[in-house]
Amino acid sequence: MTDFAATKALFHLPEGVIYLDGNSLGPLPKAAASRVAQAVEAEWGEMLITGWNKAGWMAQPGVLGDRIGRLIGAAPGHTVIGDTLSIKVYQALASALALRPGRKLILSDTGNFPSDLYMAEGLIAAFGQGHVLKTVAPEAVADQIDDSVAVLMLTEVDYRTGRLHNMAALTAQAHAAGVLTVWDLAHSAGAIEVDLTAAQADFVVGCTYKYLNAGPGAPAFISVAPRHAEAVRPALSGWLGHEAPFAFEPQYRPGRGIERMRVGTPPVLQMAALEAALDIWEHVDMAAVRARSIELTELFIAEVETACPSLTLNSPRDSARRGSQVAWRHPEGYAVMQALIARGVIGDFRAPDNLRFGFTPLYIGTEEVRAAVAILADILDNRLWDRPEYKARAAVT
Amino acid sequence: MTDFAATKALFHLPEGVIYLDGNSLGPLPKAAASRVAQAVEAEWGEMLITGWNKAGWMAQPGVLGDRIGRLIGAAPGHTVIGDTLSIKVYQALASALALRPGRKLILSDTGNFPSDLYMAEGLIAAFGQGHVLKTVAPEAVADQIDDSVAVLMLTEVDYRTGRLHNMAALTAQAHAAGVLTVWDLAHSAGAIEVDLTAAQADFVVGCTYKYLNAGPGAPAFISVAPRHAEAVRPALSGWLGHEAPFAFEPQYRPGRGIERMRVGTPPVLQMAALEAALDIWEHVDMAAVRARSIELTELFIAEVETACPSLTLNSPRDSARRGSQVAWRHPEGYAVMQALIARGVIGDFRAPDNLRFGFTPLYIGTEEVRAAVAILADILDNRLWDRPEYKARAAVT
Numbered sequence: 048m049t050d051f052a053a054t055k056a057l058f059h060l061p062e063g064v065i066y067l068d069g070n071s072l073g074p075l076p077k078a079a080a081s082r083v084a085q086a087v088e089a090e091w092g093e094m095l096i097t098g099w100n101k102a103g104w105m106a107q108p109g110v111l112g113d114r115i116g117r118l119i120g121a122a123p124g125h126t127v128i129g130d131t132l133s134i135k136v137y138q139a140l141a142s143a144l145a146l147r148p149g150r151k152l153i154l155s156d157t158g159n160f161p162s163d164l165y166m167a168e169g170l171i172a173a174f175g176q177g178h179v180l181k182t183v184a185p186e187a188v189a190d191q192i193d194d195s196v197a198v199l200m201l202t203e204v205d206y207r208t209g210r211l212h213n214m215a216a217l218t219a220q221a222h223a224a225g226v227l228t229v230w231d232l233a234h235s236a237g238a239i240e241v242d243l244t245a246a247q248a249d250f251v252v253g254c255t256y257k258y259l260n261a262g263p264g265a266p267a268f269i270s271v272a273p274r275h276a277e278a279v280r281p282a283l284s285g286w287l288g289h290e291a292p293f294a295f296e297p298q299y300r301p302g303r304g305i306e307r308m309r310v311g312t313p314p315v316l317q318m319a320a321l322e323a324a325l326d327i328w329e330h331v332d333m334a335a336v337r338a339r340s341i342e343l344t345e346l347f348i349a350e351v352e353t354a355c356p357s358l359t360l361n362s363p364r365d366s367a368r369r370g371s372q373v374a375w376r377h378p379e380g381y382a383v384m385q386a387l388i389a390r391g392v393i394g395d396f397r398a399p400d401n402l403r404f405g406f407t408p409l410y411i412g413t414e415e416v417r418a419a420v421a422i423l424a425d426i427l428d429n430r431l432w433d434r435p436e437y438k439a440r441a442a443v444t
Numbered sequence: 445m446t447d448f449a450a451t452k453a454l455f456h457l458p459e460g461v462i463y464l465d466g467n468s469l470g471p472l473p474k475a476a477a478s479r480v481a482q483a484v485e486a487e488w489g490e491m492l493i494t495g496w497n498k499a500g501w502m503a504q505p506g507v508l509g510d511r512i513g514r515l516i517g518a519a520p521g522h523t524v525i526g527d528t529l530s531i532k533v534y535q536a537l538a539s540a541l542a543l544r545p546g547r548k549l550i551l552s553d554t555g556n557f558p559s560d561l562y563m564a565e566g567l568i569a570a571f572g573q574g575h576v577l578k579t580v581a582p583e584a585v586a587d588q589i590d591d592s593v594a595v596l597m598l599t600e601v602d603y604r605t606g607r608l609h610n611m612a613a614l615t616a617q618a619h620a621a622g623v624l625t626v627w628d629l630a631h632s633a634g635a636i637e638v639d640l641t642a643a644q645a646d647f648v649v650g651c652t653y654k655y656l657n658a659g660p661g662a663p664a665f666i667s668v669a670p671r672h673a674e675a676v677r678p679a680l681s682g683w684l685g686h687e688a689p690f691a692f693e694p695q696y697r698p699g700r701g702i703e704r705m706r707v708g709t710p711p712v713l714q715m716a717a718l719e720a721a722l723d724i725w726e727h728v729d730m731a732a733v734r735a736r737s738i739e740l741t742e743l744f745i746a747e748v749e750t751a752c753p754s755l756t757l758n759s760p761r762d763s764a765r766r767g768s769q770v771a772w773r774h775p776e777g778y779a780v781m782q783a784l785i786a787r788g789v790i791g792d793f794r795a796p797d798n799l800r801f802g803f804t805p806l807y808i809g810t811e812e813v814r815a816a817v818a819i820l821a822d823i824l825d826n827r828l829w830d831r832p833e834y835k836a837r838a839a840v841t
Binding site: 059061064066068071072074075079080083084087088090091092093095096097098099104130131132133134137141145157160161162164165166168169170172173174176182254256262263264265266267280281282283284285286287289293294295296297298299310311312313314315316317318320388393395397398 | 489
């Protein structure tokens, strides 16, 4: 059993804050501060260039990739970290399209994260050969899968509503029609149970700064099904994805398997933070996390529905169809969220009118849920959100 | 005048080390340690998600980009940091190709860094429509520029030999033939005087972990000439290059000018190190750096030719045609470099037989040059490199 009181003690949480935004940026694992300082001072400072070997920087993307892979049921040796999630989406999509040269349709849904859609749009605009991106409503996806589709590209958990796709079922249906899948696990990894091997997912990407708590700008990851590992020729073919990067050969030769999904120099300082963040996950059982997450979201929904009648639930009510976050609609959602943040309850706002709250059992328990709802109810009951400074929008929230 | 004794005091250099590899990875600016710790503890730890606004993380890529732009003569507001150099090469190349739809030839040279060539090769293999990458000898480039060429893609300073292209002349020749240019400044930024505006360079990329000293895995930069800024539609069209990232619109709309060259979430911890590294450059005059660099490389060449007759110079002898590094060939170059490193003189080895030494006036002076040559001569005179442990090759050097 996972001891959530013990995991909570491993995070730094500011005084007076109830942090319900770990689905956007996880908090600081206490050990990350010293691990990053070690990378800066003992590694960069003392080893200089020799750190690439001596401190293991060069091998880290695969080592860290496998540690993430374990959390999402990827086969060992088939996950690597690097770049940003948008870049990894591009790699995955380009790879999948190349394996279906006769088909032109990329199928996605309106619940996908905009950057994923933008990357597909950019790829098509720059290089498409009759390719088309089609986005349908999430519930219409299954009906649109047929043999005209090259790639089904979806985010498993909707970033706004938390609605959860059935990855295994949609992947099976896609495969039956000869369609390859690109799954984005941004709101899944560390949030819900994922078994890529059982689902036979083809190309899978995700980020590490949300539920995995690796810090702002932490690298992304990509996982490729073993059956595709040697078949893919990467569109983003950088030297660290080369079979022999330090031979400096004039021609590209793809590295073995997932190694070819590496591109440029890995971000050593961000990797240090990621390493410390993943240490926590070594002692965590994803089934226990999922069970506790459901307990927290169920409690939150029940308490808010009782105490805050002006909010409308914008997440699935059935916990089996919901990730680890809950969204509520309110016409003044932006101002309400600013008022909440001013009271120490940090969630976030997602246009047009969503109040979004993430539930992260590693450091959030029932006590925090109840306290947050009490503050939310006070703000709504007394219209405390109705102040000009809460209505003036900043660039990011 | 730049005070190089003062700049040297701003770096941490390990005891007993003469560091002639700042052209591969610059040393730690002392202030970077506390600046990174601040980003981890005071920003990530205390501000959590609100750091994107409060700590200015979201705006940093443009702010830091402009500070680099100043060092390379870019127009203000036309340089941004992010991703890795390989990714930025891809962005630049895809952008340039899109502006020359009727032409199919990418011209480069054998002195270009392999990853740049690999990225072009991958782009063509994945998406080319009859495109061809042609690489010729560096000295043959000028003869090959004609109106069949879409893009001239070169690294200004050869990563092995330090040979320096004439950016202004080649760019002018390219433009006369209707050719666009992609210049890689990996070994130029912070090493030599660069004036992008005077040269009218089109697309320019570079890294920050070499002469700029921003640390292992530091982000890259891209600079786009003002005349192209609004014309380019990025192939890698991520949400942070969108005109309104937090509107989460379903369609991509490119951000203003250089903003559209942003892709995903910027690496906050690496940016903190970059910020501290750039603080040093605020007080540095690039003309003084170049003059001192030439003094150091001239001294090094003269001393080595006197003391180490078994080495063959593999860099241009004319300092006006040389960057800030010097390469020597030796049949046992790998083992010689290992022996040097064991004695505290850190340079690096570049296949097949190059001993490569970088000269970085901010923290290297004539004293270090003389001391390094004495050790090199001792190793060669007494065949101290002839030991099995120096001949066994590690993955990276």
